[in-house]
Amino acid sequence: MPWTNRGQSDPTRMPNAARTDSHGALAGNAAPGGVSMHPPPATPATSLDSLLDTPLLALDGNLWTIRDAVEGTQVFGGNGSGKSSGSGRTIAEAFVRHGFGGLVLTAKPDDLQQWVGYLESAGLGPADIAQRLLVVEPPDRPSPPVHTKDGQPLTLPTCRAFNFLTYEFDRCGHLTTDVVSLFINAMSPGSSSVSGTEPYWNDALQQLFTHAVDLATLAAEAETGTPTLRLRTVMDIISSAPQSPLEAASSGWRNTGRSACWRCIDLVAEKLVRTGHLVGGRLSDFSRCLDYWTLEFPALSDRTRSVIVSSLTSKAAGLLHSPMEELLCGEDDPLTSPAAPEETFRGRIVVLNLPVKLFGEVGRFGQTLWKTVWQRAVDRRTGKVMMAAGQRPVFLWCDESQYFVTKEDVGFQQTARGSLAATVYLTQNLSNYYAAIGGALSKAATDSLVGNLQTKIFHALGDPATVEWAERLYGKTVRAMSSRSQNLSTRDDSIGRGASSTLIPVVEAHHFASLRTGGPVNNYQVDAWIYKAGKPWRQSATTAEALGYPEVPPHILRCTFRQETQ
Numbered sequence: 001m002p003w004t005n006r007g008q009s010d011p012t013r014m015p016n017a018a019r020t021d022s023h024g025a026l027a028g029n030a031a032p033g034g035v036s037m038h039p040p041p042a043t044p045a046t047s048l049d050s051l052l053d054t055p056l057l058a059l060d061g062n063l064w065t066i067r068d069a070v071e072g073t074q075v076f077g078g079n080g081s082g083k084s085s086g087s088g089r090t091i092a093e094a095f096v097r098h099g100f101g102g103l104v105l106t107a108k109p110d111d112l113q114q115w116v117g118y119l120e121s122a123g124l125g126p127a128d129i130a131q132r133l134l135v136v137e138p139p140d141r142p143s144p145p146v147h148t149k150d151g152q153p154l155t156l157p158t159c160r161a162f163n164f165l166t167y168e169f170d171r172c173g174h175l176t177t178d179v180v181s182l183f184i185n186a187m188s189p190g191s192s193s194v195s196g197t198e199p200y201w202n203d204a205l206q207q208l209f210t211h212a213v214d215l216a217t218l219a220a221e222a223e224t225g226t227p228t229l230r231l232r233t234v235m236d237i238i239s240s241a242p243q244s245p246l247e248a249a250s251s252g253w254r255n256t257g258r259s260a261c262w263r264c265i266d267l268v269a270e271k272l273v274r275t276g277h278l279v280g281g282r283l284s285d286f287s288r289c290l291d292y293w294t295l296e297f298p299a300l301s302d303r304t305r306s307v308i309v310s311s312l313t314s315k316a317a318g319l320l321h322s323p324m325e326e327l328l329c330g331e332d333d334p335l336t337s338p339a340a341p342e343e344t345f346r347g348r349i350v351v352l353n354l355p356v357k358l359f360g361e362v363g364r365f366g367q368t369l370w371k372t373v374w375q376r377a378v379d380r381r382t383g384k385v386m387m388a389a390g391q392r393p394v395f396l397w398c399d400e401s402q403y404f405v406t407k408e409d410v411g412f413q414q415t416a417r418g419s420l421a422a423t424v425y426l427t428q429n430l431s432n433y434y435a436a437i438g439g440a441l442s443k444a445a446t447d448s449l450v451g452n453l454q455t456k457i458f459h460a461l462g463d464p465a466t467v468e469w470a471e472r473l474y475g476k477t478v479r480a481m482s483s484r485s486q487n488l489s490t491r492d493d494s495i496g497r498g499a500s501s502t503l504i505p506v507v508e509a510h511h512f513a514s515l516r517t518g519g520p521v522n523n524y525q526v527d528a529w530i531y532k533a534g535k536p537w538r539q540s541a542t543t544a545e546a547l548g549y550p551e552v553p554p555h556i557l558r559c560t561f562r563q564e565t566q
Contacts, residue, residue, distance in 0.1 A: 048418075051066060051393075051420070052065065052066050052067035052070070052417070053065055053066070053067060054066045054098070056068075056069060056091075056094040056095075056098060057090065057091070057094050059530060059537075059557065059559045060537075060538075060540055060542060060543070060557060060558070060559045060560075061538055061540060062537050062538050062557065064455070066098075066393060066420070066422075067417070068454070068455055068532065068535070069091075069095075069393075069395070069422035069455075070393070070416050070417045070420055070421060070422045071413075071416070071417060071453075071454040071455065071532075072413050072416065072422070072423045072424075072425075072452060072453035072454050072455065073091065073422070073423065073424045073425070073453055073454075073455040073456075073457065074425050074426075074427075074450050074453040074455070074456050074457070075087055075088060075424065075425070075426040075427075075456075075457045075459070076427065076428070076429060076430075076456070076457070076458050076459065076461060076466055076470075077426075077428065077457075077458070077459025077460060077461065077528075078428050078429070078459070078460055078461055078462045078463065079428060080517055081459035081460040081461070081515070081517050081526070082459055082460075082516075082517050082518035082519075082526030082561070082563060083426055083457070083459045083526075083528075084114070084399055084426060085518060085526065085563045085564065086459065086518060086526030086528065086561035086562075086563060087457045087459070087526070087528055087561050088399065088424070088426055089117075089118055089121065089561075089563075089564065090561050090562075091424060092115070092118040092122075092397070092424075093118055093121055093122040095393075095395050095422070096118060096119055096122040096124065096132070096349075097122050097123070098393070099347050099392050099393075100347070100349075100392060100393045100394060100395050100422070101343070101344030101345055101346060101347045101348050101349060101350075101392055101393075101394045101395075102344055102349045102350070102394055102395035102396065102397055103341070103344055103349075103350050103352070103370070103371065103374045103394075103395075103396050103397065104349060104350065104351040104352065104397045105352050105367045105370075105371060105396075105397065105398045105399075105403075105404050106351065106352055106353055106354065106355040106356070106367070106399075107355055107356045107357060107399060107400035107403055108355055108357050108399075108400070109144075109355050109357060109358055111351070111353075111355060111399065112135065112146055112351050112353050113146050113147075115133065115349070115351055116129060116133070116146045116147075116148070116154060116156075117149070117564070119132060119133065119349075120148060120149055121564055126148060126152070126154055129154065129156070130154070130155065130156055130157060132347065132348060132349050133156050133157070133348075133349050133351060134156070134157050134158075134159060134339055134343060134348050134349065134350045134351070135156050135157070135158045135159070135350075135351050135353050136158075136159045136160075136162065136327070136339050136350060136351065136352050136353060136354070136370070137158060137159075137160065137327070137353040137354065138160065138322075138323030138324065138326065138327045138354075139160040139161070139323060139326050139327065140322070140323050140326075159338065159339035159350075160326070160327060161326060161327060161330055161331065162327070162328065162338075162339045162340070163230075163328065163329060163330060163331065164328055164329075164369055164370055164373045165179060165183075165229045165230070165231055165329065166228060166229055166230075167340060167341075167373060168182055168373050168376065169217070169227075169228070169229040171376075171377065171380070172376070174217065174227055176210055176213045176214050176217070176285075177210070178376075179213055179229065180206060180209050180210050180213060182369065182372050182373065182376070183209060183369070184202075184205065184206060184209065185372060185406050185407050185408055186365060186368040186369045186372055186406060187311075187312075187315050187365070188406075201307065201308065201311070204304075204308045205308055205311055205312060207292070208238065208297070208308055208309070208312065209234070209312060211288070211289045211292045211293065211297075212234045212235075212237045212238050213229065213234055214285055214286070214289045215237055215261070215264050215265065215268070215286075215289050215293070216229060216230065216233040216234045216237055216264065217229050218264070218268045218272065218278075218282075218285075218286060218289075219233070219263075219264035219267050219268055220233070221272065222267045222268050222270070222271035222272045223267060223271070230329065231316065231319060231320065231325075231329045232320055232325070232329065233260070233264075235313065235316055235320060236260035236261075237260055237261045237264055237293075238261075238309060238312070238313070239260075239309075239313070240258075240259040240260040240261045240262075241259075241261045241293055241297055241298075242259075242261070242293070242294070242297070242298040243298065243302075243305070244298050245295070245298045245299055247298065248293075248294045248295070248298040249294075254266075261293055265289075265290060265293065265294075268286060272286075273286065315365060318361065318362030318365065318366075319362065319365070319366065324362055324366055327366075328366055328369070328370075340377075341373060341374040341377035341378070342377065344374070344394045345381065345391055345392060345394060346392065347392050352366075352367045352370055352371075354366055354367055356400070356403050364403050364404065367403075367404060368404050368406060371396065371398075371404060371406075372406060372408055374396070375396070375408060375409075375412045375421075376408075378394060378412070378416075378419045378421045379412065379415060379419060381419050382415050382418040382419040391420075392420075393420040393421070393422065394419075394420065394421050394422070395421070395422040395423070395424060396421065396422070396423045396424070397424050398424070398425050398426065399426045400426070400427060401425035401426055401427045402427050402432035402433050402435070402436040403436065405425075405433065405436065405437065405449055407445075409423070409449055409452075410448050410449060410452050413452040413453065414452065423453060425453060428463065429461065429462075429463035429465065429466040430446060430450070430463065430465050430466045430469055431463050431465050431466065433445075433446040433449065433450070434446055434465075454532055454533055455530065455531070455532045456470075456473065456530070456531045456532070457528050457529075457530050457531075458470050458512055458515075458528060458529040458530075458531075459515060459517070459526065459527070459528050460512065460513065460514075460515040460516075460517050460527075461512040461513065461515075462513070467509045467512050467513075468509075470507065470512060470529070470531075471505040471507060471508065471509065472505075473531055474505065474506045474507040474529075474531060474555070474556060475505075475506055475553070475555075476503045476504060476505055476506060477503070477504065477505075477506045477551075477553065478502070478503055506547070506553055506556060507529055507547070507556065511529065511546065511547065512529065515527035515528065515529070516560075518563045519563070524562060524563040524564075524565050525560050525561070525562060525563070526560065526561045526562075526563055527546075527558065527559070527560050527561075528558070528559055528560075528561065529556075529557070529558055529559075530557045530558070530559055531555060531556075531557075532555075533555070535555070536554035536555065537554060537555065537556065537557040539552045539554070539556075539557075542558055542559075542560070543556055543557055543558045546558045
């Protein structure tokens with residue numbers, strides 16, 4: 001059923017931002033070193049700069065604004081460190097309170113329930129939660145019911161059919177290269193390369209998919225008058241392409257009833273070329289496409305051809321089986337809730353309920369494709385957010401972010417401020433990124449990604465690589481170190497004292513290991529070190545006490561977040 005009913009309030013209406021926070025402490029009674037919420041401004045911002053300077057949080061007395069948020073946030077913390085229930089929950093609630101729309105990618109089966117809890121903690125009741133949340137999940141595998149804190153079941157609007165390829169193809173002006181890059185970039189985390197060592201394989205894969213998409217869209221136009229795109233048609237073309245020059249020239253292959261590839265070629269030739277509807281550059285595209293499928297592709301060696309084809313079909317196979325095909329590659333269902341990226345521009349929070357722990361690689365791949373489509377839609381509104389009515393800041397939320405990183409993340413973050421998009425990535429450590437991206441360029445890709453997320457939050461860490469990286473990030477300082485020596489002999493005893501200057505890390509390894517991780521043993525308090533380049537923090541005794549010396553550099557901040565207690 002549609003997500004709105006007659007008599008319901010406007011789905012773009014945001015809840016009253018001045019509602020009392022259910023935690024109390026976060027709303028204004030935070031302990032020293034704690035976090036407090038700031039309500040949105042009473043009047044709408046009149047310019048981009050004034051909107052960017054809107055406070056979202058107070059971190060130990062320091063304002064963290066929309067400007068800080070849209071410059072990106074990376075949260076690190078080991079298992080059980082409190083990153084999701086501490087800083088993660090606090091930031092999520094701030095986004096909700098200020099009317100942000102957003103896209104949430106999921107890794108664990110309980111992520112949807114966790115987000116229901118975030119909205120409820122931000123002061124939203126069941127009706128408001130149903131207005132803000134929109135769940136994307138397969139039609140025949142609905143998730144377990146979610147519930148409120150008091151155990152009441154909660155019915156959420158659900159999208160069960162959204163064709164991401166058709167959406168992107170239409171929005172990008174029917175550019176084949178845009179769709180090809182979307183698909184291929186999502187195939188390999190953190191890099192545009194399917195093969196990190198042999199550029200030929202990447203180029204060959206892109207060539208294969210480009211000609212398949214060209215032929216599929218031209219055939220759809222010849223048949224229906226509209227150049228639409230279906231993944232199944234693309235894969236049918238590839239799977240039925242000739243395997244040798246002899247087969248390409250045979251009458252057996254050139255049979256419209258046997259080969260989808262030849263059927264599409266014949267359809268375009270009859271309906272578009274011979275009728276004069278295909279001219280100029282588009283006619284040249286078809287000519288190159290015809291040469292590729294009848295001459296170049298069949299001439300490849302069997303091994304080369306199989307490697308190129310299998311690298312694509314192995315990824316796409318999961319999207320062509322139920323339930324993913326109906327959800328992401330079929331016809332959009334007008335009777336279910338709409339889930340186009342533009343829904344988030346109006347304040348909806350779209351949760352991709354395809355957790356990697358349940359759906360495996362196909363869940364990761366499907367969510368990564370969805371994320372890339374959303375990022376491109378957000379990029380298209382860069383510079384327009386203050387002119388289009390009803391546009392709101394948006395966020396991208398990835399817990400266990402190592403599953404979902406792609407090459408496009410860096411480019412997206414570089415223009416995120418102009419499109420009012422706040423990226424929040426949460427993961428245990430840098431090593432997760434290195435392992436997920438893989439290859440010789442994994443460190444460079446990770447450094448580029450994390451370097452473009454300006455706010456960095458460190459909870460308790462147990463990974464040496466991340467601790468060493470964080471130490472270098474905060475830099476070093478000169479400290480006076482005293483020394484004492486004693487000489488014992490049969491003639492006389494002597495004691496010597498001295499002092500020397502030593503260069504040591506400002507925040508040392510033990511400072512990350514000793515952070516509180518929440519739970520009843522820590523009175524539900526979660527500690528973190530926070531870093532943001534170019535932002536001088538107002539210092540407090542809390543930070544100085546944690547470091548152990550009073551001369552605290554302005555870029556150092558230690559903060560305490562409060563977990564929710566039942």
